[in-house]
Amino acid sequence: MRHVIPSAGAAAESAARKKRDKHSELESRYVFVRFADETAGCWGSDAKKFVAEIGRRRLRESGYYSRAGSRHVLSTNEIIDALESFNDEEDVRGIDVYIDPPCGGSISDGDSGEEDCDNINRLNRHQLLAPAEMVVLQREETNGDDTTDNEVLVNPTSTAQIFEPISTASVTVANPRRGKRSNIRPRKWIKRDLRLQGNEWSPPPPHVVLTLTKESEPIEFFELFFNEDVIRYIVRHTVMYAVEKHNTSFCLSGDEMYCFIGILILSGYAPLPRRRMYWESNEDTHNVLVAKSMRRNRFEEIFRYFHVADNRNLCTADKMAKIRPLFNIMNEKFLVYAPIEKNFSIDESMIPYYGRHGCKQHIHGKPIRFRFKAWVAATRLGYCLQVDLYEGRSEPRDTGLGQHVVTKLTNKVKSEFPDTQFSVYCDNFFTSPGLLSALKSSNVKITGTVRQNRVDKCPLMEVKSCKKQARGFYDYRLDTNDNICAIRWNDNSVVTLLSNEFGVHPVQKARRYSVAAKQKIHIDQPNVVHQYNRYMGGVDRLDANIGVYRIAIRGKKWYIPILMWLVDVTVNNSSLLARSLGANVDTLEFRRSIARDLLQKYGSGKTQPGPQKPVRTTVPISVRKHAAQHIIVTGQATYYWTKEECGTRRAGQKMCHCPGRDTTQTCALRAVTPPVPALASADCEPPAYFETCEFAKIMPRREVLRQLDELSRLPETYSGLVSFPG
Structure with a gap:
């Protein structure tokens, strides 16, 4: 590294010197050239001289080389100006523009644009100032219908500097009669100001009428986006991925997924170095709410199989196919519930990632140097309207990258509100x-x-x-x-x-x-x-809101940081939606409320193995000690009253509980037999009936479906006796 520090190209010079010392005996018999270049694009001095000599000899043999022994080369910007005044009636097959390395090859391209830019309108400043030369390919008619191509080097008539031509990178300009130049609109610039347009803007009617108010709980706003359909979608693909990994006994419910997301949100404002520390018994790291809501091994198992796409139906051309379906779903919900404003901005948002992936980018000097890039359209306060992940050149386009991104995101917003005028701000x-x-x-x-x-x-x-x-x-x-x-x-x-x-x-x-x-x-x-x-600062506000309490739990899979970022964006949108209705709550308290409610509402109460405290019940002793068909199994045995038989209690209300170990596995219903009347209780007449629900340690899915089918064939009289948790 000490050879790279002084200047660009030092590593190439060092490699060339080593080759020269190693093969010094070849110079007496052969023309030995040490050709060395760096990954960033810098060449060694011998390599530059070698390529320049090849260019000189080629020009000399073609008759285009100047007699004076040196040529004045125009810059790329000057050649582009010459192209714009080119006569379209010329019989030209094509034009090639050869651009030398910017600044003599001493710097590399650190621009955040495309790496394989082939459009002269998208070149950066260093490329426009770099020396270049233009070769015009003309067609010359001969006897018959055959044509031959002649190369004509366009020599400049004036210049400001003398450069040593080294033709390396090339940008091909299409035929002027058929190329991109035909899309350039004529401009007529005059010294005049733009008149201020005073059109009044009225918000469009909402697609969905919200029943929430400023008094609603934060979890209600969050569940607008992560509703039951989205949770069911994630659960289905997570189970499919577990089966694909040969774990056929893996089972997951919607409540567990809600609890899993709640733990992720909690890690944003209460981060720990390791995620297992939330379940430790040490007082300095133990989190009671997390430990009571879900067991550590269960969380690890869900995190291992967390998935949002079907691997059997992935688009091979899409590098983000494993997360694209969920992003499409959330983009629709972001627009449906968005507090629409006239003004919104479009900019890039950074998703930190330090692993290996073809879409990961590095920009030196940025706050987040290694990251995925996402194009985001956001309102002034940071509400995310649309998001599109950048994966490089993945689809053909006729415009530059910046114009393509703005047009794509704007068209998505306009598709939902076609009659609304919007003002877009971008850098x-x-x-x-x-x-x-x-x-x-x-x-x-x-x-x-x-x-x-x-x-x-x-x-x-x-x-x-x-x-x-x-x-x-x-x-x-x-x-x-x-x-x-x-x-x-x-x-x-x-x-x-x-x-x-x-x-x-x-x-x-x-x-x-x-x-x-x-x-x-x-x-x-x-x-x-x-x-x-x-x-303009809407996307920056979004990044600031996310960056303060970003989810701290990390995973080894490349798509985990992107999915965590999407959850953070959803929490941010939920808080801004609540504020638009008049709620007065800060970001931290809003996030804490969502995490607490998710864990308390959907978390399971039992976490510690071993004997538990006896459960207090109000079931009459005569019913609880009645032995007929009262089967106590390993797991839980739950008994229910029915509305017809007990008018003083709700239908499906738990009446007695046989304690056991909750294995969180598949729930299997026992075969239903005609109910046996229990002893009459003093406070509830007439007698009640009960039915059992057994939690088996291992119960195949096929057996569960068979028992459910048998259960559905029972008379309607016993339908109220059934409850299927999960």
């Missing part, structure tokens, strides 16, 4: 004039920062000149074709924005600290900047 990774033009027909307004090379030749003041102006200076232009306003504003640094909704006026005021005056002063701020700062 410079997504914004471009093409995006604003594309969504204009969908009644969607876009406002966002934009990179300097994506303004379609808007004649704004240069950045260097703008920096020399006073703080608060701004310049603006308006595209009259698509009604797009471009603004460049000088603050701590120069920022450029595009919008088809807001312009410069009315000019706002911003407070900034002045070093010269040694106090805070007021500077001019365009209205578009004020609106952008007000509504």
